Amino acid sequence: MNDELERALRDRNYAGVFLDQVAWDDFCTGFTPFVGNIRGFTFEAIVSGVGRWANLVDSSRVALRLHGAIEEALTEARFANIANLETNISDERLNFEFRDTDYAFGLDFYGNGRVVITRLGSTLRTFHRWYTHFMPTVPDILSKAIAAFDTELHRTLEGNDNGSVPADEIPQRVKLITASFTFDVVCHNFRPYREQDRQVRNLDVMMENIAIRLPDADGRIDRSANGATPPSDFGSYGRMDYRVSRTHPLREGIVQQMQVMAPSASDWSGLFFQLVYSGAAFGSDARGERFRLDSQHFLQPAAAADAYISFFRDIGLKGFVHSVTDGYHFDTTSGSLA
Numbered sequence: 186m187n188d189e190l191e192r193a194l195r196d197r198n199y200a201g202v203f204l205d206q207v208a209w210d211d212f213c214t215g216f217t218p219f220v221g222n223i224r225g226f227t228f229e230a231i232v233s234g235v236g237r238w239a240n241l242v243d244s245s246r247v248a249l250r251l252h253g254a255i256e257e258a259l260t261e262a263r264f265a266n267i268a269n270l271e272t273n274i275s276d277e278r279l280n281f282e283f284r285d286t287d288y289a290f291g292l293d294f295y296g297n298g299r300v301v302i303t304r305l306g307s308t309l310r311t312f313h314r315w316y317t318h319f320m321p322t323v324p325d326i327l328s329k330a331i332a333a334f335d336t337e338l339h340r341t342l343e344g345n346d347n348g349s350v351p352a353d354e355i356p357q358r359v360k361l362i363t364a365s366f367t368f369d370v371v372c373h374n375f376r377p378y379r380e381q382d383r384q385v386r387n388l389d390v391m392m393e394n395i396a397i398r399l400p401d402a403d404g405r406i407d408r409s410a411n412g413a414t415p416p417s418d419f420g421s422y423g424r425m426d427y428r429v430s431r432t433h434p435l436r437e438g439i440v441q442q443m444q445v446m447a448p449s450a451s452d453w454s455g456l457f458f459q460l461v462y463s464g465a466a467f468g469s470d471a472r473g474e475r476f477r478l479d480s481q482h483f484l485q486p487a488a489a490a491d492a493y494i495s496f497f498r499d500i501g502l503k504g505f506v507h508s509v510t511d512g513y514h515f516d517t518t519s520g521s522l523a
Contacts, residue, residue, distance in 0.1 A: 194499075197435055199490035204317045205262075207494070209310055216507040217498055222519040223312045224371045224457075228302040228320070230327060230364040230483065231466075232334070242337040247294075247330075248272055248279050254329040255281055255292065258322035264288045288315045294330065298362075306369075306519030320489040327361060327484060334359045364483035365463035366492040370506060373455035374516040381514060386453035391425050394509050395445070424448045431500075438465045438478035441496055443505040451522040456509065460501035462492040 190207060193199045252272050259267050266285050273280040277296035283289055290304040302323065304315065339355045375385050425447045433439035442461040447453070464483060467475045482488050 193490070194495065197433075197491060197495050199487040199494070200485075202487070202490050204321045204486060204490045204493070207317055207490075209313055212313055212494070212498060213310070216503045217309075219515075220309055220370060220372075220502055220506065220517055222306060222370075222517040223309050224306040224369040224519060226302075226304045226312065226316070226369070227367040228323065228364070229367070230300040231362045232298045232300065232327075232331060233360050233362050242334065242341070244274050244276065244279060247333045247337055248274050250333045251279060251294065251326070251330055252281065254326050255283075258319065258326055259283065261322050262288075262318035264318070287311055288319070290315070290319070292326075300327065300330065308519065316489075316493060320493070321486040323489065324484045324486055331357075331359045331361065361480045361484060363464040363466045363478075363480055364488075365461055366489070366497075368460040368497045368501060370458040370460070370502070371455050371518050371522065372458070372506070372510055372515040373451070373518065373522055375454075375456075375510070375513040376515070378512055378514065384454075385513070387447035387456045388425060388453055390456060390510060390513055391427070391445070391447050394511055395427050396425060436482060438468055439463070439482070440465060441500060443501060445505075445509055455518075455522045458501075458506055458509075460497055460505070462496045 187206070189201045190211065193202045252270070255270060256267055259265075259270065264283075264285065266283075266288075269284045271282045271284065273282070279294040281292040283291075287307075290302060293299075293301045293303075295301070304312070307315075335355050335358055338358050373387075375387065375390050376383060377385065426444065427446075428442065428444040430440050430442040433441060440461075440463050442459075442463065444459045444461070446457040446459070448455070448457065464480060465478055468478050469475055
């Protein structure tokens with residue numbers, strides 16, 4: 186592990202870290218090797234100033250500029266196979282699909298200002314290669330998209346359709362409001378450490394490590410020493426969800442959310458974890474007055490590094506997932522449970 190990464194882990198400041206230089210062996214430490222697969226990943230950004238763009242923006246012209254920006258990102262990420270980048274244009278959506286055996290993803294720009302990157306499940310090792318090489322390029326794609334929308338809005342609102350206005354003289358109407366990184370992990374086939382031949386339900390794991398007290402038939406929670414729910418009563422409960430969020434220790438407005446769901450699907454076999462690193466659109470001072478938070482953090486590659494290493498790996502996997510599944514062997518999957 187290099188000195189810059191060690192410093193970033195200690196200070197949670199990834200300004201000097203190049204994410205594509207974080208080797209798999211440096212990332213896959215501690216509890217992480219037990220999570221062999223990731224079920225999916227979503228990055229979503231919200232930009233303002235666009236509105237419904239059907240009558241304001243020339244979709245084909247914007248798509249041409251964005252296609253070039255994504256090609257540059259693929260080249261920088263060293264994914265090659267650029268011929269497999271497809272563009273689909275509609276009135277309220279620009280869709281870019283990179284169809285590749287290992288590094289496939291979709292990138293959508295919606296007319297309401299949403300920008301969404303989606304990647305389906307894979308092994309965690311393949312995801313690591315994709316994330317560490319592609320996600321650092323996303324701030325540049327967003328910046329170029331914002332510039333393209335500003336140019337199109339200026340053409341429409343100012344009646345200047347000849348493109349003769351210098352870029353630095355075009356008003357900046359479109360701004361990034363907030364963004365989020367969502368990591369999905371599924372653990373299933375739980376077996377107690379001392380009884381590896383016995384499979385237990387997701388609810389049993391939740392009862393053991395999270396739901397220490399549950400409401401009775403009247404909705405009351407008994408906090409006395411004898412108030413723990415006996416295993417014989419577990420059958421009277423349905424699905425169980427647990428969600429909690431913590432603020433970032435250094436960055437105002439960054440929320441770190443951890444959620445685990447235990448649905449009845451597939452005979453109560455899976456725990457579905459959703460780990461979300463997101464920015465709030467506004468904050469409040471001591472008097473309750475709202476103020477807009479700085480979203481520039483998400484236009485820097487350091488945001489992707491902080492979300493991936495300090496949040497997803499250290500807090501999400503090594504902390505939350507490990508604690509919830511403590512005492513059990515389990516498997517992971519990159520898709521749905523059969």
